[in-house]
Structures are given as structure tokens and as C-alpha cells.
Amino acid sequence: xxxxxxxxxxxxxxxxxxxxxxxxxxxxxxxxxxxxxxxxxxxxxxxxxxxxxxxxxxxxxxxxxxxxxxxxxxxxxxxxxxxxxxxxxxxxxxxxxxxxxxxxxxxxxxxxxxxxxxxxxxxxxxxxxxxxxxxxxxxxxxxxxxxxxxxxxxxxxxxxxxxxxxxxxxxxxxxxxxxxxxxxxxxxxxxxxxxxxxxxxxxxxxxxxxxxxxxxxxxxxxxxxxxxxxxxxxxxxxxxxxxxxxxxxxxxxxxxxxxxxxxxxxxxxxxxxxxxxxxxxxxxxxxxxxxxxxxxxxxxxxxxxxxxxxxxxxxxxxxxxxxxxxxxxxxx
Amino acid sequence: xxxxxxxxxxxxxxxxxxxxxxxxxxxxxxxxxxxxxxxxxxxxxxxxxxxxxxxxxxxxxxxxxxxxxxxxxxxxxxxxxxxxxxxxxxxxxxxxxxxxxxxxxxxxxxxxxxxxxxxxxxxxxxxxxxxxxxxxxxxxxxxxxxxxxxxxxxxxxxxxxxxxxxxxxxxxxxxxxxxxxxxxxxxxxxxxxxxxxxxxxxxxxxxxxxxxxxxxxxxxxxxxxxxxxxxxxxxxxxxxxxxxxxxxxxxxxxxxxxxxxxxxxxxxxxxxxxxxxxxxxxxxxxxxxxxxxxxxxxxxxxxxxxxxxxxxxxxxxxxxxxxxxxxxxxxx
Numbered sequence: 001x002x003x004x005x006x007x008x009x010x011x012x013x014x015x016x017x018x019x020x021x022x023x024x025x026x027x028x029x030x031x032x033x034x035x036x037x038x039x040x041x042x043x044x045x046x047x048x049x050x051x052x053x054x055x056x057x058x059x060x061x062x063x064x065x066x067x068x069x070x071x072x073x074x075x076x077x078x079x080x081x082x083x084x085x086x087x088x089x090x091x092x093x094x095x096x097x098x099x100x101x102x103x104x105x106x107x108x109x110x111x112x113x114x115x116x117x118x119x120x121x122x123x124x125x126x127x128x129x130x131x132x133x134x135x136x137x138x139x140x141x142x143x144x145x146x147x148x149x150x151x152x153x154x155x156x157x158x159x160x161x162x163x164x165x166x167x168x169x170x171x172x173x174x175x176x177x178x179x180x181x182x183x184x185x186x187x188x189x190x191x192x193x194x195x196x197x198x199x200x201x202x203x204x205x206x207x208x209x210x211x212x213x214x215x216x217x218x219x220x221x222x223x224x225x226x227x228x229x230x231x232x233x234x235x236x237x238x239x240x241x242x243x244x245x246x247x248x249x250x251x252x253x254x255x256x257x258x259x260x261x262x263x264x265x266x267x268x269x270x271x272x273x274x275x276x277x278x279x280x281x282x283x284x285x286x287x288x289x290x291x292x293x294x295x296x297x298x299x300x301x302x303x304x305x306x307x308x309x310x311x312x313x314x315x316x317x318x319x320x321x322x323x324x325x326x327x328x329x330x331x332x
Numbered sequence: 333x334x335x336x337x338x339x340x341x342x343x344x345x346x347x348x349x350x351x352x353x354x355x356x357x358x359x360x361x362x363x364x365x366x367x368x369x370x371x372x373x374x375x376x377x378x379x380x381x382x383x384x385x386x387x388x389x390x391x392x393x394x395x396x397x398x399x400x401x402x403x404x405x406x407x408x409x410x411x412x413x414x415x416x417x418x419x420x421x422x423x424x425x426x427x428x429x430x431x432x433x434x435x436x437x438x439x440x441x442x443x444x445x446x447x448x449x450x451x452x453x454x455x456x457x458x459x460x461x462x463x464x465x466x467x468x469x470x471x472x473x474x475x476x477x478x479x480x481x482x483x484x485x486x487x488x489x490x491x492x493x494x495x496x497x498x499x500x501x502x503x504x505x506x507x508x509x510x511x512x513x514x515x516x517x518x519x520x521x522x523x524x525x526x527x528x529x530x531x532x533x534x535x536x537x538x539x540x541x542x543x544x545x546x547x548x549x550x551x552x553x554x555x556x557x558x559x560x561x562x563x564x565x566x567x568x569x570x571x572x573x574x575x576x577x578x579x580x581x582x583x584x585x586x587x588x589x590x591x592x593x594x595x596x597x598x599x600x601x602x603x604x605x606x607x608x609x610x611x612x613x614x615x616x617x618x619x620x621x622x623x624x625x626x627x628x629x630x631x632x633x634x635x636x637x638x639x640x641x642x643x644x645x646x647x648x649x650x651x652x653x654x655x656x657x658x659x660x661x662x663x664x
Contacts, residue, residue, distance in 0.1 A: 002523040002543065004563040004600040004636060014563075015599045018606030022590075022624050057598035077599075191334040211334065231336040231346075258354075263595045265631045266389035267347045267409075268336040274350030292354050292658075294626070299597045302632065304336060326624075330661050 047093030058327030065325035080108030098126030104149030128174035137214030250284030379425030390659030397657035412440030430458030436481030462509035469546030582616030
């Protein structure tokens with residue numbers, strides 16, 4: 001598998017050099033490494049910090065900015081950030097009101113964010129943690145105890161980020177993040193594996209007529225492999241899996257994220273979104289807001305994930321609040 | 333090659349169904365088909381119309397909205413829209429001030445937009461045409477007489493669209509579009525071919541250690557094939573090709589678009605952008621504005637295109653003006 005890189009070991013650092021060059025609103029510490037808003041810390045504002053392995057871009061660094069994250073800690077590709085890195089990023093954005101860690105449920109991430117939180121606590125900095133575990137495909141996986149954190153992460157970051165912008169305290173921001181996570185379910189289907197720069201070849205082999213149903217964002221196995229189906233059937237099985245785990249009543253409002261895993265063209269994502277929208281409409285569920293695009297990816301994997309979040313009026317108001325980040329921007 | 337589709341013949345229509353469901357700000361005529369702003373036409377405003385083969389999403393329908401296009405005409409995948417379609421879209425957005433057609437230089441597009449313009453002229457509607465031919469890789473190609481229109485198209489649409497929003501007349505809007513095109517050069521490199529839904533297999537074969545240098549957005553051949561090089565060398569050869577055809581003096585301002593062709597992860601695009609930014613800085617050229625992402629694509633092709641536009645103060649002011657479209661949004 002060919003890539004636009006110089007050396008597998010330098011990918012994350014060199015991509016951060018590019019991120020810094022492209023976005024003067026951000027400050028990039030190449031050594032830790034972490035990414036913060038240029039003006040961090042802001043006195044009295046809760047610092048919202050997330051992070052995880054690289055390879056899921058634009059998540060997380062692409063969500064740093066007004067109305068969303070204060071800091072992101074990119075690990076090596078598909079590798080958790082280390083505690084020192086999380087510690088440094090958290091301190092860089094602590095404006096005296098404490099920090100909220102948004103952590104996807106992977107064993108390494110959970111452990112390293114916890115270690116960092118302990119160290120921050122020793123320094124008298126209040127840390128609240130939001131654990132994201134929205135992927136309804138599997139109960140446990142090769143990378144996790146419990147459900148994996150995937151597409152809902154960006155909804156948590158957007159909505160909790162908007163609340164943090166209003167001056168809410170750390171407990172309230174974390175409670176909102178947890179509410180969004182609990183209201184969300186995600187399900188992913190892959191048509192191809194992804195290839196990490198270090199490995200240089202696909203993480204698994206998927207025959208030309210098969211798909212991985214319930215795949216994770218590192219290519220970890222899902223529920224089963226089966227013959228490729230029409231998009232309509234894939235949309236239906238994804239939506240059914242989500243609804244079984246996180247039911248939505250007719251007449252409720254939802255936010256829908258039709259997300260690409262990196263190698264799937266937008267024309268296919270819109271086609272899938274059309275299928276999902278038709279099914280939800282038929283069920284009487286209102287799609288109050290939606291996003292279609294590549295937001296939570298798995299390098300070059302051809303695949304999609306669907307996230308449905310049952311949203312109350314407060315969540316929708318926070319969703320609509322101004323946001324200005326590299327990957328998500330409106331009203332600012 | 334596997335895709336999220338129902339049937340190859342239905343891809344464009346079903347993706348438009350999804351686009352309509354996702355974006356209530358747009359009105360989608362599924363029969364013509366074309367996409368306009370929901371409130372079109374606006375009396376007294378020049379109607380900005382573009383279009384071309386599908387498969388380059390988000391271009392063009394993803395650029396319909398405030399501050400950018402009034403209408404887009406999607407053809408079948410890699411197939412020009414037909415004259416009737418362009419005619420209907422143009423009439424739908426003509427608010428009495430005429431229309432401007434933004435046409436990428438491909439033989440079919442040029443012919444069909446010209447036929448539509450003739451018919452509009454017969455109906456007394458003033459049509460100005462901006463021909464986009466920014467791709468410096470080849471002088472002629474399998475799809476064109478003259479240079480191909482690629483990445484600069486979105487810069488033309490953004491900047492001319494912002495001018496149209498101020499109430500400028502058709503001649504002024506078209507002149508600005510032409511200025512942006514003349515100030516822009518693009519160059520693309522592919523690591524893989526793309527696969528159209530109808531063909532079901534890659535349009536060409538590229539060995540595992542080779543790249544296509546100067547590729548077109550339909551996978552048409554470029555300057556040469558050669559062994560894969562490090563990203564730094566690819567960035568350098570792309571920038572040199574552009575600078576040779578469209579020189580930029582040191583101390584001039586440019587807009588840089590580091591564009592993905594659909595199958596390349598964002599982490600690689602940022603890495604490439606970092607290389608380009610370093611080289612331009614070393615040359616004393618100021619990157620006044622930039623975009624990094626998938627904007628002008630070639631289905632699932634792994635590849636990138638670089639566009640450099642020499643920008644004066646007026647272009648930069650128009651670039652910064654509010655835009656609200658599915659794929660580009662700020663200040664609104």
C-alpha cells in the first residue's frame with residue numbers, strides 16, 4: 001500500500017507540522033506532542049481535552065478550536081497517547097476551572113488518561129472524565145473491555161465543547177458529555193482493511209465480495225463477515241443494530257452522523273444517508289441535525305459508520321452554537 | 333472493487349436523494365437533475381451555475397449555497413451534464429441579471445455548456461462563461477483540447493460566488509472567475525486508480541511501487557509514471573511544475589489548496605501541506621489562505637492535487653466573505 005509519507009516513524013510529527021502551518025488558530029507542541037487553541041489557557045474556562053491514537057483524522061486535533069476542544073493529544077498511529085503528553089496538554093489548557101477528559105473506551109486510552117488524571121489531581125487540578133463507548137457492534141473487543149468509542153466522540157466533543165464555552169463548570173460539562181454518549185449508538189461496516197504506515201500492508205484480508213459487519217476503527221473484527229449487500233441493506237442492518245441497543249421512539253429528535261472511514265467517496269456516504277433518512281422518516285423519527293462526511297476515520301479504510309444520537313432541546317441548541325475548528329465550522 | 337451502492341445506474345440519483353435529505357437549504361430536482369439554493373432565483377442577483385460529471389464530490393453540488401454557487405448540474409459519473417439539464421438549472425436561478433457558467437475544460441462539458449448558453453441566449457438570458465483550465469500537467473489530454481480544469485474550480489466558485497453575492501453584474505463576476513483561473517495552477521499525483529460504479533474495476537493498473545505523475549481527475553494519464561518517491565519529493569515536483577507554468581514572485585500572496593482525490597487520508601494531506609508550506613516559505617512566498625481536505629475528488633482514488641493561486645487583496649477579501657454550503661462554510 002502506497003502512502004504520501006517520508007518515513008513511517010515520522011508521519012505523526014510531520015502531519016502536525018502541516019497542521020500547525022495550516023491553522024494559525026492552533027498551537028502545536030511538537031515535542032509532547034499536543035495541539036491547543038493558540039490563546040489557551042482561558043482563565044475561568046474548563047479545559048476540554050481529548051486524544052487517542054492517530055489515524056482517525058480529523059479527530060481529534062481537527063476538533064480543537066472555539067466551541068469544541070481546548071486540546072488534543074495525538075498518539076502514534078493507532079496507539080494511545082502517553083500520560084505525560086496528556087498531563088502537559090491538560091496543564092496547557094487549565095484556566096483554573098479544571099479540565100474534562102473525553103476518552104474513547106480503549107484499554108490503553110483509559111489507562112493513560114487515568115494515570116494523567118491522577119497526576120493532575122496530585123497537582124490540585126480537578127479532572128472529570130467522559131468515557132465514550134457508543135459502538136453497539138460488540139460488547140467487548142480485541143482492544144477493549146466493554147463497548148468501543150467511535151463516531152459519537154465528535155458529538156460529545158461538539159456538544160460538551162459548546163457548553164464549556166458558556167462558562168459551565170467541569171462537572172456540568174462532563175455530565176453533558178456523558179449524556180450525549182448515553183444517548184448515542186454507532187455501527188460500522190468495512191469494505192476494505194486499512195494500512196498503517198508502519199505495517200505497510202492491510203491489517204486484515206477481506207475477500208473481494210465480502211464485508212466486515214460491525215468493524216472497529218482500527219480494523220478490529222466486528223460481529224461477522226458476510227457477502228457484500230446493497231447499500232440499502234447495509235444501512236438497514238446498521239440502523240437496526242443501533243435501535244436495538246439504543247431505542248429511539250417515534251416523534252423523538254435525533255442527530256445523525258453518516259461518517260466515512262477514510263477511503264469511501266462522499267457520493268456513497270450521501271447515498272447511504274438517503275437510505276437512513278428514509279428509514280428514520282418511515283419510523284416517525286425526526287432527524288433534527290445531520291453530518292455527512294469523513295470525521296472519525298480509520299486511515300484509508302473503505303467503510304462507513306452510522307451514529308444516531310437521541311437529542312433533547314438543550315443538546316440541539318449546543319449543537320447549533322458557533323464552532324470554529326479545522327474540521328467543523330459554522331456560525332463563526 | 334466494493335462500493336456502498338444499490339445499483340450502478342442509480343448511484344447519482346440516490347446520492348442526490350441523500351443530499352436533499354441532508355441539506356434543507358438546497359432544492360434538488362431529481363429529474364433534470366440539478367441542485368439549487370432553496371430560495372432561488374433571487375431577483376437581481378447573477379446566477380452562478382457549474383456542473384460536470386459526478387464522482388468529484390463535494391464538487392459541484394457541495395458548493396451550492398450562500399456565497400458560492402446558485403446551481404450545480406451533476407452528470408452521470410465522469411460524464412458531462414446534458415444541455416437541457418444546464419438550461420433548466422440556469423433558468424431556475426436566473427433572477428433577471430443573467431447567469432455565469434463555470435465550466436471545467438473537458439470537451440463534453442465545454443460543448444454542452446455552450447449549447448445551453450446558445451439556448452439561453454435565444455430566450456434573452458445573458459450568459460457569461462468562465463473556462464477553468466488550471467492543470468499544468470499536460471497541454472492536451474485524452475479528455476481535452478488544452479489544459480484540464482481541476483482544483484482551481486473551487487477557488488473560482490468561491491471567489492466569483494462571493495462577488496456575485498455583492499450584487500455585481502454578470503460580466504464582472506465572470507471576469508473575476510477568469511482572473512482566479514489565470515492566477516492558478518494545479519498538479520496532481522495518483523497512487524491508485526479510481527473505480528467507477530459502472531466499470532466495477534480500476535480504470536488503470538498502477539504497480540505497487542509506482543505513481544502516476546500529473547494525473548487527471550478521471551484517472552487520465554499525466555506526464556509519466558515513475559517509482560514512488562517520498563512525500564517531500566512529490567510535493568517538490570508538484571510545486572515546481574506549478575511554478576514553472578504560473579510563476580509566483582517572492583513576497584506575493586497565494587491561496588494554497590492541498591486537495592485529496594478521495595482515497596487519501598487527511599493525515600497524509602497535512603503531511604504534504606507541511607512540505608509545501610516549508611518550500612513556499614523558503615521561497616519567500618506568503619500563504620495567505622489555505623485549505624487542506626477532500627474537495628475536488630476522483631471517487632476513491634488515492635492521490636492528491638496541489639493548487640496554488642496568486643491572490644490579490646480583492647481575491648482575499650472575497651475568499652474571506654461568508655460562505656454556507658455543504659462542503660465549505662465559514663462566517664455564516
